[in-house]
Amino acid sequence: MTVVMSVPPARAAFRSLELYTPDREACAVDLSDNTNLWGSAPSAVSAAAAASLTRYPSVYADGLRDALAAYVGVASECVVTGCGSDDVLDSAIRAFADPGDKLALSDPTFHMVPLFAKVNGLRLRREELTSVHDVDDDALLAARARITYLCSPNNPTGAAFSRERIERIAREAVGVVLLDEAYVEFAAASCVELVARYERLLVVRTMSKAFGLAGLRIGYAVGSPALVAEVTKARGPYKISAVADVAGRAALAEDREWVQGIVQNVRRARAELSLELRLRGLETVPSEANFLLVKVGVDPVELAKRMRGMGVGVRAFPNVRSVGDAIRITVGPREMMVRGLEVLDACL
Numbered sequence: 001m002t003v004v005m006s007v008p009p010a011r012a013a014f015r016s017l018e019l020y021t022p023d024r025e026a027c028a029v030d031l032s033d034n035t036n037l038w039g040s041a042p043s044a045v046s047a048a049a050a051a052s053l054t055r056y057p058s059v060y061a062d063g064l065r066d067a068l069a070a071y072v073g074v075a076s077e078c079v080v081t082g083c084g085s086d087d088v089l090d091s092a093i094r095a096f097a098d099p100g101d102k103l104a105l106s107d108p109t110f111h112m113v114p115l116f117a118k119v120n121g122l123r124l125r126r127e128e129l130t131s132v133h134d135v136d137d138d139a140l141l142a143a144r145a146r147i148t149y150l151c152s153p154n155n156p157t158g159a160a161f162s163r164e165r166i167e168r169i170a171r172e173a174v175g176v177v178l179l180d181e182a183y184v185e186f187a188a189a190s191c192v193e194l195v196a197r198y199e200r201l202l203v204v205r206t207m208s209k210a211f212g213l214a215g216l217r218i219g220y221a222v223g224s225p226a227l228v229a230e231v232t233k234a235r236g237p238y239k240i241s242a243v244a245d246v247a248g249r250a251a252l253a254e255d256r257e258w259v260q261g262i263v264q265n266v267r268r269a270r271a272e273l274s275l276e277l278r279l280r281g282l283e284t285v286p287s288e289a290n291f292l293l294v295k296v297g298v299d300p301v302e303l304a305k306r307m308r309g310m311g312v313g314v315r316a317f318p319n320v321r322s323v324g325d326a327i328r329i330t331v332g333p334r335e336m337m338v339r340g341l342e343v344l345d346a347c348l
């Protein structure tokens with residue numbers, strides 16, 4: 001006899017929640033997710049292969065935290081790690097906001113943050129960027145939100161926000177300010193030193209992009225010891241696997257020059273791609289990241305689909321506020337860029 005039992009209702013905030021489903025069938029040249037197309041930090045790869053798996057990892061990954069603190073140039077008690085910076089963002093939101101509280105962010109920005117806001121039962125307030133893709137500090141401050149999320153360089157525009165505006169938000173916000181610097185290695189400057197002056201500011205970073213370790217899931221954040229202590233509680237134990245722990249430490253110890261080389265490659269490839277696009281009459285947002293947001297005069301979803309059919313993945317951004325219809329292209333080695341442009345030309 002089969003007993004059919006219905007599933008009890010999930011928490012209220014989950015009822016309208018959907019699974020995260022990026023349009024990501026495999027393709028020959030994937031320029032769609034801003035990962036490192038030159039590869040992974042080499043010492044991390046060898047350390048990962050040799051990792052011992054029988055024992056539990058360090059509870060709060062203190063060794064990795066110390067290495068990240070040295071990399072950034074702050075004390076260890078100013079750093080918290082997590083399972084990707086996604087997890088660090090989610091943990092910070094959970095630590096500092098109750099269900100029903102408000103999270104303010106710019107539009108457009110990193111698509112995962114509205115998801116974390118929703119999972120945590122928060123209300124969203126989206127504020128348009130300025131005409132030069134900078135953060136609207138007046139509008140975000142007026143929201144008086146428990147959490148204010150800033151992303152600089154911003155995904156998907158690639159533009160960095162001005163330091164004066166970031167600093168003003170850090171100084172005047174009533175709640176916690178999360179500054180996502182996932183792409184900071186490719187940018188002209190970081191704002192991480194502001195954490196020494198503003199106790200409510202948490203700068204969130206990752207080893208997924210410049211270090212090429214997205215598969216390992218290593219994120220971290222830098223902030224005042226009091227702020228970091230709360231995020232560490234919310235993040236919980238054992239979030240860094242034994243493999244990520246040894247591999248991340250190896251990369252920080254031995255692969256910094258490799259990362260510098262990647263940064264040079266990205267900056268060169270970004271300038272070249274932007275020029276090629278301009279020669280085709282396509283406008284791009286000035287980028288400080290490893291991708292370009294390109295304004296297109298056609299339906300970007302249809303364009304991305306056709307390009308993927310020809311083996312090149314790009315990400316469609318229909319109707320982006322203050323930009324219009326656009327696609328986002330990750331920059332990579334020359335042969336990938338050449339193929340990407342051939343397919344773009346064929347599809348436009």
Ligand SMILES: *Cc1c(COP(=O)(O)O)cnc(C)c1O
Pocket residue numbers: 034083084085086087110151155180182205206207208209214217218219
């Ligand atoms: C890619 C990206 C991240 C990185 O996320 P991980 O979870 O660390 O892989 C974080 N923030 C932004 C804006 C990103 O684009």
